[in-house]
Amino acid sequence: MNASPILASGEGALPASALTNALPVKRNTVTLLVPTLNEIVGMKAIMPRIQRDWVDQIIILDGGSTDGTIEWARANGYFVHVQSQPGIRQAYNEVLPLISGDVLLTFSPDGNSIPELIPQLIAKMHEGYDMVIASRYLHSARSHDDDWLTAFGNWLFTRTVNLLHGGHYTDVMVIYRAYRKQLIYDLELHRDCWHRTPERLFGCRISWEPLLSARAARRRLRIAEIPGDEPPRIGGERKLRIWRWGASYYFQFWRDALLWR
Ligand SMILES: Nc1nc2c(ncn2[C@@H]2O[C@H](COP(=O)(O)OP(=O)(O)OP(=O)(O)O)[C@@H](O)[C@H]2O)c(=O)[nH]1
Numbered sequence: 001m002n003a004s005p006i007l008a009s010g011e012g013a014l015p016a017s018a019l020t021n022a023l024p025v026k027r028n029t030v031t032l033l034v035p036t037l038n039e040i041v042g043m044k045a046i047m048p049r050i051q052r053d054w055v056d057q058i059i060i061l062d063g064g065s066t067d068g069t070i071e072w073a074r075a076n077g078y079f080v081h082v083q084s085q086p087g088i089r090q091a092y093n094e095v096l097p098l099i100s101g102d103v104l105l106t107f108s109p110d111g112n113s114i115p116e117l118i119p120q121l122i123a124k125m126h127e128g129y130d131m132v133i134a135s136r137y138l139h140s141a142r143s144h145d146d147d148w149l150t151a152f153g154n155w156l157f158t159r160t161v162n163l164l165h166g167g168h169y170t171d172v173m174v175i176y177r178a179y180r181k182q183l184i185y186d187l188e189l190h191r192d193c194w195h196r197t198p199e200r201l202f203g204c205r206i207s208w209e210p211l212l213s214a215r216a217a218r219r220r221l222r223i224a225e226i227p228g229d230e231p232p233r234i235g236g237e238r239k240l241r242i243w244r245w246g247a248s249y250y251f252q253f254w255r256d257a258l259l260w261r
């Protein structure tokens with residue numbers, strides 16, 4: 001006979017099944033993190049499509065915009081943190097103490113991330129995943145922002161992570177994803193030492209989504225993808241530095257395969 005597991009010993013202890021029935025299930029809280037660097041055109045077009053009650057907290061993480069992005073965001077009631085150090089991962093590190101959600105949802109307001117997918121990403125996280133990615137290449141999804149070089153790079157990086165780290169991804173690079181905030185610490189993404197060498201070698205400052213994908217796969221975390229088209233950028237300028245960032249991420253994938261537990 002299967003006995004119910006007991007959660008507490010001693011007098012009055014209840015079977016776990018009784019407690020599960022009695023307590024409300026704790027819902028993960030979600031912080032929407034919106035990095036911006038001179039994205040006024042995209043912000044005006046995209047942010048009104050996000051219903052504020054979809055998430056528990058919205059933070060605009062600005063890299064020092066001079067085009068009115070910061071002023072527009074504040075005038076529209078958004079909380080804005082302006083980073084003091086340059087670089088996107090440096091900005092992530094700075095804003096960490098301000099993030100109240102259990103789940104972090106990173107979103108690009110330049111037109112590349114479709115706002116209406118936010119509830120789907122959150123619903124999937126509530127199924128118990130550690131990370132859910134809005135993949136530009138799953139099923140019929142496609143990127144309308146890719147040129148031949150970024151399309152090839154995204155394919156190559158995804159294949160590399162799958163081969164080296166045992167992933168099953170269709171998109172390891174995209175910023176548009178939700179993940180448990182705790183992963184940042186568990187996977188040591190916040191530690192400078194894992195980014196400094198490639199940044200120095202290739203003279204740039206990188207983000208941490210590719211390394212997050214690789215390490216989550218290596219640790220066999222619960223990962224899901226949903227299909228998410230990538231529409232073209234609206235206004236502003238591309239910040240991506242294809243060769244330098246690409247070389248840095250590739251360096252990280254191979255070093256992790258050799259060194260990271
Ligand atoms: N706070 C902050 N935001 C940044 C920085 N660099 C880029 N961003 C923003 O991050 C968001 C995502 O940028 P990406 O989509 O990765 O880069 P991109 O320049 O749009 O390049 P493509 O999407 O490949 O065309 C955009 O809203 C950028 O403005 C930075 O150093 N600091």
Ligand SMILES: [Mg+2]
Pocket residue numbers: 108110112233
């Ligand atoms: Mg973009």
